[in-house]
Amino acid sequence: MTEIVDWKNGARGHKFIASFSGGKDSTLALYKAMKVGEAVGLIMMLEEEGKRSRSHGMPPELIQAQAESIGLPVYTAAASWDDYETIYMGLLEKAKDQGAEVLVTGDLDMPAHGCWHDKVTKNAGLKLGMPLWEMDHREAVDEFINLGFVTIVVTxxxxxxxxxxxxxxxxxxxxxxxxxxxxxxxxxxxGEFHTTVIDGPIFKHPIPVRSCEILRNGDYVFLPLELDK
Structure with a gap:
């Protein structure tokens, strides 16, 4: 139980890098971590071609717009599932060079995710912070909405x-x-749905977006978003 408590409070008093999907859970985790620690940047993985984010299918320019509105640099890299961990580790090393001591993630209670992040952070010489760990799901989403965050269902x-x-x-x-x-x-x-956050208390301004043509892949349906310049 001690390790789980450490996960939940890992960012307190430390500089941290946040694993950021652009969705509600990683955004709420970032918000909570920024209350108790110092953010030095965001990490986001891209698909092999580098045209969309691995988790939520967002284009790099939308990712950059989120990061700029939050006021943090974003470290991105393209990877296949075969070399994902190696390239992710490279981003952690880069963040560590910028002073990061902790990796913050938005995991709630998926043991496989928590254990994987625990492994890679230990290998990189970082600690792990998961501010939402073991939080009631309804409580988490209610807090997110009550704080004034705005998010759109995209997958x-x-x-x-x-x-x-x-x-x-x-x-x-x-x-x-x-x-x-x-x-x-x-x-x-x-895995029922994913979202993209476009406004909230850590954003200096809302992210203007427009919807593109719906895409389908088996049981998954996607609504790509682009910056509405």
Whole structure:
């Protein structure tokens, strides 16, 4: 139990780098960590071609816009699943050179994710901070909304109860209740959906976005977003 407590409070009093997907969980974790520690930057992994983020399918210019609005540098790298860990480790080393002592992630309670991050941070000589660890899922999403963050659903898994009509919807208390009534985890922790955050208390200004043509890949349906310049 001691290690889990350390994970939850790992950023306190330290400089940290945040693993950032641009979605609600990593954003809430960043917000909480910034309250108790000092952020030196963000890490985001891209797909092999470097055109979209690995986790949420965001273009690099949208990622950069989020980082600039938050006021932090973002370290990105393209990787396949085969070399993902090696390249991720390289970003951690770069962050460590910038003074990072801790890696902050938005994991809530997925042991495999927590253990993987624990392994790579130890290998990089960093500590691990997971401010949302073991937090109740409804409590986490309610806090996120109450803080004034604005996030849009950009990916849905049709085999897990989501619908194409969910794409583009803003996460509100009413929508969360609807998701729960449909048997869907309010945080999408089972892979039901992913979001992109466009405004909130750590953003200097909202991120202007426009929706692009919907894409489909098996059970997954994506709503690509681009900067609305």
């Amino acid at each position: 849905v898994n049709l085999s897990l109860g989501m619908q194409e009509d969910d794409l583009g919807r803003t996460l509100t208390h009413e929508y969360v209740k609807e998701l729960e009534a449909r048997g869907i985890d309010p945080c999408g922790e089972g």
